[in-house]
Amino acid sequence: MKALAPDFALHACFRSSRPNFLVLAPLCAGLAVSAAWYDGHSPAGLDILLVMIAALLAHAAVNLFNEHHDYRSGLDSLTTRTPFSGGSGSLPENPAAAGAVRVAAWACLSGVVAIGAGFLWQVGAVMLGYGLLGMLLVVAYTGWLTRRPWLCLLAPGVGFGILMVAGAYQALTGTLSHTVLASSLVPTLLVSALLLVNQLPDIEPDRRVGRDHLAIRLGVRRGSRLAAALVLAGFGVIPLAWLLGALPTGAWLMWLAAPVAVWLAWGLWCLPAEVERGELAPLLPLMGLNVAVLLGSLTLLNAGLLLAG
Structure with missing residues (x-):
């Protein structure tokens, strides 16, 4: 196969990382920072x-591991891409970049x-548990967890919620608090709902390559009804945690997005x-709304914690 020019390989890797969706990570990590400031720490x-x-x-x-696996398994040739599912299309358009995408995945993980090693030295052995479980989720998600229905549902939320935030x-x-544990439940539930909805257009292609998830x-x-319940549960965390004293009144700012979340849940x-x-046309606008609810909710929750601090 003809070698791919370095600039084209980099472009393929960039597209395969799905940059449009990477804003989710700093919003989740941002909850840790916001919670730390609210709790009186100065990181x-x-x-x-x-x-x-x-x-x-x-x-x-x-994302890179997922793109590489889906290309190698033949799934990319079976799916119909939407703005929110089916991958970036980078590798079907540039097959010679598959190796570069795999290298980029391992480079990001490295x-x-x-x-993590720096924080392990700084904070202590407690960080090892987060690191090992996080690495397992990153490497095993596409090839292994997508064949285990309940683990596949929970893994994205646990990764972005409990592991990333806490x-x-x-x-x-160097410690944990009720504030951050309660905050981490919001992305845990909303991200799991997002990934479940995004799997719905690909049910038949996923089945043909051996996947076995809840969709x-x-x-x-x-x-979609399970996803609706997860969305509403994510918003239900705020009043429950507030009543228990785990979240400040400022966390209610997230409920500015509640009317849109209810509309989303009703549509699902x-x-x-x-x-x-x-006939998935009715689902596609809800997929976009689902992304907006997730990102908007996390932004508002971050703001609420910062204002409360």
Whole structure:
């Protein structure tokens, strides 16, 4: 196969990292920073920067591994891409870049390990658990976890929520708090809902390459209803945690997005029966709205914690 010019390889790697979606990582890591400031800590600026870089690299690594695996498995040739599912299309257009994308994935993961090693030395052995589980999720998600329905549902939320938020807080402060644990539940639930919805258009292609996730098990309508329940549960964290004293009143700022979240949940719950026969047009606008609800909610929760501090 003809070698790919370095600039084209870099462009393919950049597209395969799905840069449009990488904003999620700093928003999740940002919850750790916001919670730390609310709890009275003053993390060093360099530590905050390193946490943000590690979050971005971890997210990029997941996307790069996913793009490489989906190309090699033949899934890319079976899916119909949407703005929110089906991959970037980078490798089907540039097959010679597959090796470069795989190298980039491992390079990003190596960057996370290097930063994690620094915090391991600085904070202590507690960081090893976050690091090992995080690496397992990054490497095993596409090839292994997508064949285990409940693990596949929970893994994205746990990665971006509990591991990224609580792990970053522990790296910055050396401890945990009720504030950060409650905050981490929001992305845990909302990110799991996002990934479940994004799997719905690819049910048949995923089944053909051997995947076995809840979208396949439940079908489009029941899968979308589970996602609706997860979205509402994510918003339900705020009043419950506030009543228990785990979150400040400022966290209610996230509820400015609640009307849109309810609209999203209603749309997911009431999808017409035609979607089970492959007519996914009613689902596509909801996929975009789902992304907006996730990013908007995390932005508002960050702002609420900062204002409360």
